[in-house]
Amino acid sequence: MARNSVPPPAINPHLANLAPYPPGKPIEEVQREYGLESVIKLASNENPNGPSPRALKAMAAVAGEMHLYPDGSGFYLKAALAARLGVAPAELILGNGSDEIVVFLALAYLRPGLELITSDHAFVRYRMAAELAGAQTRLVPMKDMRHDLKAIAAAVGPATAMICLDVPCNPTGTIVARRDLTTFLKKIPPRVIVVLDQAYHEFAAGDPGYVDGFALRAAFPNLVVTRTFSKAYGLAGLRIGYAAARPEIVNDLDRIRPPFNTSRLAQAAALAALDDAAHVRRTVQANARGLAQLEKGLRALGCATWPSRANFILTDLHRNGNEVFQTLLERGVVTRPMGGYGLSSCLRISVGAPAENRRCLAALKEVLSAQPTAN
Numbered sequence: 001m002a003r004n005s006v007p008p009p010a011i012n013p014h015l016a017n018l019a020p021y022p023p024g025k026p027i028e029e030v031q032r033e034y035g036l037e038s039v040i041k042l043a044s045n046e047n048p049n050g051p052s053p054r055a056l057k058a059m060a061a062v063a064g065e066m067h068l069y070p071d072g073s074g075f076y077l078k079a080a081l082a083a084r085l086g087v088a089p090a091e092l093i094l095g096n097g098s099d100e101i102v103v104f105l106a107l108a109y110l111r112p113g114l115e116l117i118t119s120d121h122a123f124v125r126y127r128m129a130a131e132l133a134g135a136q137t138r139l140v141p142m143k144d145m146r147h148d149l150k151a152i153a154a155a156v157g158p159a160t161a162m163i164c165l166d167v168p169c170n171p172t173g174t175i176v177a178r179r180d181l182t183t184f185l186k187k188i189p190p191r192v193i194v195v196l197d198q199a200y201h202e203f204a205a206g207d208p209g210y211v212d213g214f215a216l217r218a219a220f221p222n223l224v225v226t227r228t229f230s231k232a233y234g235l236a237g238l239r240i241g242y243a244a245a246r247p248e249i250v251n252d253l254d255r256i257r258p259p260f261n262t263s264r265l266a267q268a269a270a271l272a273a274l275d276d277a278a279h280v281r282r283t284v285q286a287n288a289r290g291l292a293q294l295e296k297g298l299r300a301l302g303c304a305t306w307p308s309r310a311n312f313i314l315t316d317l318h319r320n321g322n323e324v325f326q327t328l329l330e331r332g333v334v335t336r337p338m339g340g341y342g343l344s345s346c347l348r349i350s351v352g353a354p355a356e357n358r359r360c361l362a363a364l365k366e367v368l369s370a371q372p373t374a375n
Contacts (some may be wrong), residue, residue: 006125014131015131015132016256018132020191021125024041024043024334027039029045034329040334040352041333041350042351043292044350044351045311046350047231047233047234047283047366048290051269052233055234062264062332070262072312074077074094077270078092078094084245086214090247091246091247093242093245093250094241094262095240095257096347097201097228098197098226098230099129100239101241101243105162106129106130106132110130110134110160110161111133113147114160114161115137115331116161116163117138117140118163118165118167119141119169121172122167122170123171140152140155145174145306145314146172146176147167148176152184152271153187156188156192160192160295162193163199166199167198168198168200168252170199171336172308172314173314174307174309175210178209178211180259181211185216188222196223202233203231203284203287204309224243224249224361227241228241229273232280232311233273233279234279237316240267254338287311289354290311290352292358293314301361302318303315304316305323311350313351314338316345317346317368321344321346324337324347324371333359334352335350335360
């Protein structure tokens with residue numbers, strides 16, 4: 001029998017409809033494909049200021065140790081995080097990005113016959129994690145691009161094992177009020193794990209209506225708070241995040257976590273970045289200016305926006321968003337179309353450096369003037 005005629009192995013049935021997460025094209029490939037001299041990437045919510053100089057120095061210091069495995073426990077980074085956040089090291093787990101920890105949670109607590117609840121426009125990785133575990137996902141419609149906490153609480157049933165909320169939400173950038181979130185958590189049965197994804201925490205922390213998830217954990221032992229070094233700390237390329245949960249949950253997740261899931265470079269850089277408050281402060285201040293720049297420019301173009309407390313903005317173009325995305329791409333401006341979130345007329349645009357934001361708005365002005373609005 002010819003090798004090519006041998007049927008491939010059968011994938012687990014519950015994974016048959018699980019689509020891979022759609023990656024963006026590398027900048028170099030966009031340049032080559034469209035013959036462009038320069039390309040700006042405003043698609044992945046990266047930090048245009050780059051990592052902390054302290055993180056770069058820390059990585060250089062351990063570069064000669066790459067023949068050694070990393071510390072599987074993340075001892076020093078967890079100790080520093082524990083001191084900073086007021087938790088015990090036993091309440092922390094590190095992840096190859098905070099979304100890896102969501103996968104750990106799904107594998108630990110979801111299975112066929114159980115369900116995860118999230119909002120219809122929440123981060124897509126939640127439903128992917130549920131599918132990976134063979135569980136169902138119940139999507140609750142948002143209200144004005146915000147999590148409808150009353151509706152989510154009302155949707156909880158006997159099969160509900162987990163709820164995922166991203167605050168700020170990706171891709172909408174919106175938050176929910178502190179009082180509303182506390183009221184919501186009081187309604188959720190203790191058996192249901194609530195994952196509060198605060199990947200964009202540093203950008204939202206200055207908003208008086210925003211709630212720091214760590215302030216709620218003592219009152220709600222079923223609450224798991226996830227965060228990351230990818231955004232405000234500028235370490236997206238190293239993929240390192242963390243979560244806080246009660247020790248019993250962390251112990252369950254450690255059964256699933258690969259022994260060396262965060263690298264030596266990532267741990268060293270995160271430890272140094274955590275100590276550079278000035279870099280984070282500059283990042284947050286620059287981001288606020290960039291958000292205002294994009295919001296003003298988009299509204300001048302007749303596009304709708306929502307108040308973002310993250311490092312990106314969601315905009316409704318009132319046109320086919322994928323077509324606008326493609327035309328912008330041909331002009332060297334990479335954004336993120338939102339059709340996969342059920343927002344076919346929207347784009348998510350990351351905050352870039354001031355010149356990048358200006359270039360994006362100028363290109364968008366050209367594109368929109370040439371494309372009619374949707375009926």
